[in-house]
Amino acid sequence: MNTMIKHKYKRSRQREEILKILRNTDTHPTASWIYDELKKKFNNLSMGTVYRNVNILIDQNLVTKIESGSSFDRFDGNVSPHYHFICRECDSIHDLPMAVMEEINEQADSITGHDIKEHRINFYGLCEDCKNH
Numbered sequence: 001m002n003t004m005i006k007h008k009y010k011r012s013r014q015r016e017e018i019l020k021i022l023r024n025t026d027t028h029p030t031a032s033w034i035y036d037e038l039k040k041k042f043n044n045l046s047m048g049t050v051y052r053n054v055n056i057l058i059d060q061n062l063v064t065k066i067e068s069g070s071s072f073d074r075f076d077g078n079v080s081p082h083y084h085f086i087c088r089e090c091d092s093i094h095d096l097p098m099a100v101m102e103e104i105n106e107q108a109d110s111i112t113g114h115d116i117k118e119h120r121i122n123f124y125g126l127c128e129d130c131k132n133h
Contacts, residue, residue: 009060014042015053022063022077028084028093030072066093068122085123089130096123 009015021037022029029037035050054075057063066074068086074093076084081100086093105116 009056012053012056014038014045014049015056017041018050018053019057019062019077022057022075025077026095028066028074028076030074032072034075066122067120068093069124081118083121083123085125085127087127087130088124089126092127092129094127 017038018034021034027033031047031050031054034054035045035047038050039045054063058065058075061079062077064076064079066076066084068074068084068091070091078095083096083098083100084093085096104119108114108116108119
């Protein structure tokens with residue numbers, strides 16, 4: 001029996017909409033932004049509902065949380081392996097169009113003896129807009 005099976009969750013229209021919103025934006029939004037977008041369709045929505053459903057989507061590996069160093073969590077509907085650039089000035093987050101370096105996993109594996117499955121790398125600096133102003 002597979003012990004890695006995720007919990008089965010009851011279907012939720014709000015959760016389906018959150019996933020749709022996250023898959024159709026590349027802005028890596030906050031829960032507050034998701035709430036504002038979702039509130040247009042669901043009048044009685046609460047922030048708790050947004051957080052609860054985003055956490056379920058994370059648990060189901062359909063969404064990732066980006067550790068950006070900001071005080072607000074940011075979320076990504078693109079769960080394929082990729083790197084991010086985070087602007088230190090405006091806090092924007094951009095996907096980087098570069099190949100993921102799988103050899104880093106193998107190198108960490110051989111150095112530590114651990115069984116490395118993935119890595120996440122964020123690059124920090126000034127985005128093009130902030131750099132030019």
